[in-house]
Amino acid sequence: MSELHPVAFLRTPFAEKFGVPRQSGIVPAAEGRVEFLPAFSSPDFVRGIEAFSHLWLITGFHKNPAWDGASTVRPPRLGGNERVGVFASRSPLRPNGLGLSLVTLLAVEPGALRVGGIDCVDGTPVYDVKPYLPYCEAQLAARADWAPEAPTKREEEQIQIAPEIAAVLPPATLVLVRQLLALNLQPAYQAEATGRIYGMTVAGWNLRWRCTEAGAVELVSAVAVGRE
Numbered sequence: 106m107s108e109l110h111p112v113a114f115l116r117t118p119f120a121e122k123f124g125v126p127r128q129s130g131i132v133p134a135a136e137g138r139v140e141f142l143p144a145f146s147s148p149d150f151v152r153g154i155e156a157f158s159h160l161w162l163i164t165g166f167h168k169n170p171a172w173d174g175a176s177t178v179r180p181p182r183l184g185g186n187e188r189v190g191v192f193a194s195r196s197p198l199r200p201n202g203l204g205l206s207l208v209t210l211l212a213v214e215p216g217a218l219r220v221g222g223i224d225c226v227d228g229t230p231v232y233d234v235k236p237y238l239p240y241c242e243a244q245l246a247a248r249a250d251w252a253p254e255a256p257t258k259r260e261e262e263q264i265q266i267a268p269e270i271a272a273v274l275p276p277a278t279l280v281l282v283r284q285l286l287a288l289n290l291q292p293a294y295q296a297e298a299t300g301r302i303y304g305m306t307v308a309g310w311n312l313r314w315r316c317t318e319a320g321a322v323e324l325v326s327a328v329a330v331g332r333e
Contacts, residue, residue, distance in 0.1 A: 111230035124305030137223035146216035
């Protein structure tokens with residue numbers, strides 16, 4: 106088998122791992138660009154790709170430390186305490202550090218693909234792009250006992266963004282922020298923490314937010330990167 110080399114790199118709204126959705130597709134407003142390296146930027150490489158609505162991206166967890174040899178991990182869906190085998194999980198902490206993202210194809214651009222529902226940090230290497238085939242990959246009888254459905258999301262009224270903060274965010278960024286805050290982004294072992302301030306950098310904005318005792322989430326501040 107030949108060595109793996111990237112064919113592209115991702116441009117995404119996420120400057121760091123914290124705040125990235127834990128699976129692809131659950132934040133539709135999270136758009137990204139698959140920017141092909143010059144050797145793969147010819148239109149011939151993506152000829153006919155418009156025939157498919159969704160694509161698989163084979164990626165690398167480039168922000169992770171080297172695998173430490175652990176055979177088990179603690180998935181957030183199990184509360185961050187129960188352990189399962191690394192090959193029984195989607196954890197990024199794996200021997201070869203490869204990721205799998207199912208994204209929506211939004212547009213084909215010169216040397217790039219614009220995709221939606223991305224769950225990767227900016228600069229993530231892409232090792233392959235493959236069409237998603239519903240007839241064989243959407244298995245209606247499949248089961249996933251401890252991750253049977255998408256994570257619970259907060260209702261719209263549980264996402265509190267003051268008008269003066271919403272006014273400074275570009276409209277598309279505001280939609281993205283609302284979709285992100287609908288998720289439980291904090292570590293699983295802090296799922297019940299209230300009042301604690303969390304920070305993340307998304308789409309060029311430094312955001313600070315906290316959970317309230319009522320189960321809502323409040324955006325405390327939004328400052329453009331470089332303006333602090």
